[in-house]
Amino acid sequence: MTTESETAVRPVVEIKNLHKSFGDNHVLRGIDFTVRQGEVVCVIGPSGSGKSTLLRCVNLLEVPQQGQVLVRGEDITDPDCHLDAARQQIGMVFQQFNLFPHLTALVNCTVAQTTVLKRKPAEADRIARANLERVGLSEKITAFPAQLSGGQQQRVAIARALSMDPALMLFDEPTSALDPELVGDVLTVMRKLALDGMTMLVVTHEMAFAREVADRVVFMDGGVIVEQGPPADVIGNPSHERTRTFLRRVLDPTHVEPTA
Amino acid sequence: MTVTAASEPVVRPGLSPRQRARRSRAIQYTILVVIVVVAAFTADWRQIVDVFFKPDLMKEAFEEGLLSALVRTLVYTAGAFVLGLVAGTVLALMRLSQVAPYRWFSMAYIEFFRGLPAIVVFIAFSLLPLAFEGLRIPFDPYGTVWLALGIVAAAYMAEVIRAGIQAVPKGQVEAARSLGMPPGTAMRKILLPQAFRIVLPPLTNDLILLVKDSSLVFIIGTSATAFELTGFGRDMANSVSNLTPLVTAGFCYLLITLPLGILVRRLEAKAAKAR
Numbered sequence: 379m380t381t382e383s384e385t386a387v388r389p390v391v392e393i394k395n396l397h398k399s400f401g402d403n404h405v406l407r408g409i410d411f412t413v414r415q416g417e418v419v420c421v422i423g424p425s426g427s428g429k430s431t432l433l434r435c436v437n438l439l440e441v442p443q444q445g446q447v448l449v450r451g452e453d454i455t456d457p458d459c460h461l462d463a464a465r466q467q468i469g470m471v472f473q474q475f476n477l478f479p480h481l482t483a484l485v486n487c488t489v490a491q492t493t494v495l496k497r498k499p500a501e502a503d504r505i506a507r508a509n510l511e512r513v514g515l516s517e518k519i520t521a522f523p524a525q526l527s528g529g530q531q532q533r534v535a536i537a538r539a540l541s542m543d544p545a546l547m548l549f550d551e552p553t554s555a556l557d558p559e560l561v562g563d564v565l566t567v568m569r570k571l572a573l574d575g576m577t578m579l580v581v582t583h584e585m586a587f588a589r590e591v592a593d594r595v596v597f598m599d600g601g602v603i604v605e606q607g608p609p610a611d612v613i614g615n616p617s618h619e620r621t622r623t624f625l626r627r628v629l630d631p632t633h634v635e636p637t638a
Numbered sequence: 639m640t641v642t643a644a645s646e647p648v649v650r651p652g653l654s655p656r657q658r659a660r661r662s663r664a665i666q667y668t669i670l671v672v673i674v675v676v677a678a679f680t681a682d683w684r685q686i687v688d689v690f691f692k693p694d695l696m697k698e699a700f701e702e703g704l705l706s707a708l709v710r711t712l713v714y715t716a717g718a719f720v721l722g723l724v725a726g727t728v729l730a731l732m733r734l735s736q737v738a739p740y741r742w743f744s745m746a747y748i749e750f751f752r753g754l755p756a757i758v759v760f761i762a763f764s765l766l767p768l769a770f771e772g773l774r775i776p777f778d779p780y781g782t783v784w785l786a787l788g789i790v791a792a793a794y795m796a797e798v799i800r801a802g803i804q805a806v807p808k809g810q811v812e813a814a815r816s817l818g819m820p821p822g823t824a825m826r827k828i829l830l831p832q833a834f835r836i837v838l839p840p841l842t843n844d845l846i847l848l849v850k851d852s853s854l855v856f857i858i859g860t861s862a863t864a865f866e867l868t869g870f871g872r873d874m875a876n877s878v879s880n881l882t883p884l885v886t887a888g889f890c891y892l893l894i895t896l897p898l899g900i901l902v903r904r905l906e907a908k909a910a911k912a913r
Binding site for chain 1: 807809810812813814815816817818819820823827828831832835
């Protein structure tokens with residue numbers, strides 16, 4: 379690590395020796411990694427590799443058994459940490475959208491602003507409208523989630539997270555629950571967000587998106603980071619056999635592995 | 639035409655299935671007609687109408703204050719429902735609390751009052767002023783009735799509300815918490831509104847039960863001015879030695895419970911469609 383990059387781009391997230399198990403299932407086996415300001419990091423890997431768990435540890439939806447998660451220098455695994463305050467700076471987008479079904483798109487985006495950030499209703503309203511416009515849904519402001527398509531719901535979810543002015547956005551397989559023809563809209567919004575300089579940590583199976591948008595790709599397997607680096611290296615020219623096997627399966631699903 | 643051998647149905651001798659069904663239906667209708675005819679000729683209809691549905695006694699019941707008894711039943715029920723809803727919500731939250739003694743208390747309360755016949759609670763309330771001399775429950779007699787009914791209703795509603803809270807998908811809490819909402823805010827703004835939507839049909843069912851349970855009020859021994867439907871019907875039926883006032887009061891209950899029953903079915907259908 380050079381001193382130059384340390385002063386220029388401070389880490390938004392620092393993860394140190396993270397371990398997480400569910401019962402006997404040791405899902406994360408010592409993860410160390412950093413996300414710097416403005417960086418877009420895509421986490422790829424086979425299902426069960428621990429990538430979603432890793433993401434959920436970053437805002438402590440899952441509590442790790444060992445290790446530290448530092449968000450802008452603050453250790454959120456410390457029991458004395460003001461967790462709700464830390465979570466305000468971390469936007470999260472879920473695979474199943476998790477919009478509040480009893481609230482309109484607009485109120486989905488204002489409810490946390492007014493209750494958590496104590497913003498005035500008029501101000502919260504203005505910010506929510508701006509963010510809904512940003513994701514291309516100005517016309518759907520009064521719609522309830524059930525009246526929206528999956529792609530529109532996911533974009534409201536992104537607007538909801540953005541309305542908190544987060545320093546970091548977490549995306550947990552944001553397009554996996556979508557019909558194929560709706561994936562593009564969500565990815566377009568995410569691409570725009572990346573161009574605007576948002577710090578993003580994205581768990582995804584969209585290799586084309588990772589290759590195009592990510593500054594860095596992290597490949598996980600079996601609860602450890604196998605390799606990471608620029609997408610051209612990790613996806614284009616992987617150095618580990620496990621990465622190559624995974625990418626072969628993802629990029630060419632009809633390919634049949636020769637049995638050993 | 640060579641494959642028919644395998645799919646050919648087994649042909650039973652005699653009637654076809656359709657004929658068999660027609661015959662069974664004919665038998666059932668015949669039995670019904672016989673019963674109706676026998677009832678019509680053997681029963682003393684004059685007597686029955688006289689005892690249960692005497693028109694001038696129905697009219698008299700209205701004049702004697704049937705409507706104010708109906709209103710009192712509604713007021714008793716409404717107050718008890720509100721009380722039960724508030725106490726039931728508190729009990730449901732205690733049942734889900736991190737603090738074990740709260741859970742124990744709530745569980746004990748629910749099991750106790752769910753297992754107890756409501757009439758026992760009412761008898762206990764009727765004896766309270768004797769046991770505690772000078773005890774006065776505010777808004778008498780309404781306060782006493784609301785309290786007695788509400789205490790039992792809270793136990794039922796607590797279980798319904800708890801189930802509703804737990805039926806809200808886990809992702810909703812996660813979304814709320816990931817936005818920085820503290821647990822209490824997430825409960826108030828996100829979980830409870832959704833939980834109450836889920837339990838609207840069963841809660842309406844509880845309301846129907848409450849309407850009927852309000853008839854137990856006569857146990858408390860309220861004065862004639864506080865009579866609700868059952869008390870009114872019984873009192874008047876006693877004094878005229880005829881069942882018509884009680885039957886009329888009974889129809890008033892149906893006037894309340896039948897629309898509520900239809901409402902429950904509507905709500906359930908709506909919930910099923912949303913799912």
